[in-house]
Amino acid sequence: MLRRRGPRGTHERAGTAADWLVVGLGNPGDEYARTRHNVGAETVELLAVRHGAQLRKGKERARADHVRIGGSLVALAVPLTYMNDSGLAVTALARRYGVYPEQVIVVHDELDLPVAALKVKSGGGLAGHNGLRSIVSHLHSDAFQRVRIGVGKPVSKEQGADHVLKRFSKRERTDVDVTVEQAADAVECIVRDGVDVAMNRYNQLS
Numbered sequence: 001m002l003r004r005r006g007p008r009g010t011h012e013r014a015g016t017a018a019d020w021l022v023v024g025l026g027n028p029g030d031e032y033a034r035t036r037h038n039v040g041a042e043t044v045e046l047l048a049v050r051h052g053a054q055l056r057k058g059k060e061r062a063r064a065d066h067v068r069i070g071g072s073l074v075a076l077a078v079p080l081t082y083m084n085d086s087g088l089a090v091t092a093l094a095r096r097y098g099v100y101p102e103q104v105i106v107v108h109d110e111l112d113l114p115v116a117a118l119k120v121k122s123g124g125g126l127a128g129h130n131g132l133r134s135i136v137s138h139l140h141s142d143a144f145q146r147v148r149i150g151v152g153k154p155v156s157k158e159q160g161a162d163h164v165l166k167r168f169s170k171r172e173r174t175d176v177d178v179t180v181e182q183a184a185d186a187v188e189c190i191v192r193d194g195v196d197v198a199m200n201r202y203n204q205l206s
Contacts, residue, residue, distance in 0.1 A: 018097035019072040020191050022047065023062075023090055025108040025131045027165075028080045036151035037164040039176065040107035041078045043147070043183040048076050050184065060092035070192040075099075086131040087138030094139065101141035105187055108132065109164060113150025116175035118182050118205055120190070120198045121146040145195050147183050149176070 024044030025037075032038055048055050048065065053076050055063035064077040075097045079089035094104060112127050113119060123143045126132045136142045152172075154163035168176055182205065189198040 016066055016075070016097060017073070018066055018075040018099055018103075020069075020074045020103050020105060021090075021093055021097050021099045022074060022076050022105045022107065022187055022191075023086075023093065024076075024078050025083060025086055025106060026078065027082050032165065034173075035165050035167050037083060037109055039109050039149040039151065039180060039183075040147075042180050043107045043149070043187070044076050044078050046180060046184045047187060051076075058096075060089055060096055062089040062093055064093060066097070069188055072191050074191055083131045083134075085134055087134035087136070090135050091138040101139050101143045102145075104139070104144040105147060105190055106132070106135060106144055107147040107149070107183055107187065109151045110148040111151060111153050111164070113148060113152075115150055115152040115168070115172050116179045117150030118179050118186065118202055119148045119150075120186050120195065120202050121148060122195045122199070145190055147186050147190075149179055149183055 022044055024040040026032065026041030027037055051067035051069065053065035053067045055065050055076065055078060057063050057080065061081050062077045062079045064075060066073055066075045075093065077093050079086050081089050108129060108131055122145050126136065151164060182202065186198050186202045189201060
């Protein structure tokens with residue numbers, strides 16, 4: 001169970017209380033860097049660079065730091081678990097920073113969107129994504145916000161696992177690099193203006 005906010009918005013735990021937790025999904029290790037499955041992690045790493053964060057390994061099985069975006073304190077994190085166990089890290093981070101599921105923003109790859117498409121979504125289903133399945137299982141909620149980056153569908157459903165572990169073509173990579181920048185913008189928009197504004201603004205791009 002996540003610890004709930006105490007009176008006057010305080011958090012019932014020691015440590016840094018955040019307004020938002022932003023998690024970029026991916027697999028750890030150089031062999032997975034810049035694969036389709038790791039675009040979420042790339043986005044959070046970009047946000048860390050933008051805001052001067054140092055993502056450091058902690059006991060929550062993630063690299064994390066916190067920054068100010070607008071008037072909000074925002075925790076940035078990239079799990080060090082493999083994708084299928086993302087929920088272990090996300091739940092531990094949510095406890096550390098004292099956030100509700102609704103205050104969690106997950107940036108992830110999306111097979112159901114064309115390569116380099118971008119969509120913002122609040123809550124919803126799993127679309128076969130094992131990282132999301134793990135998060136829902138451990139948070140006991142699907143109410144978190146999602147920033148979805150399209151990686152395209154494989155030729156057949158059976159090839160989905162291999163597809164997400166492949167790198168983009170050179171042409172695709174150029175487009176995806178732009179989308180990762182836009183995804184980082186979308187996260188900042190959610191934090192500053194709310195998820196509805198972000199959906200209206202960024203869901204029109206694709």
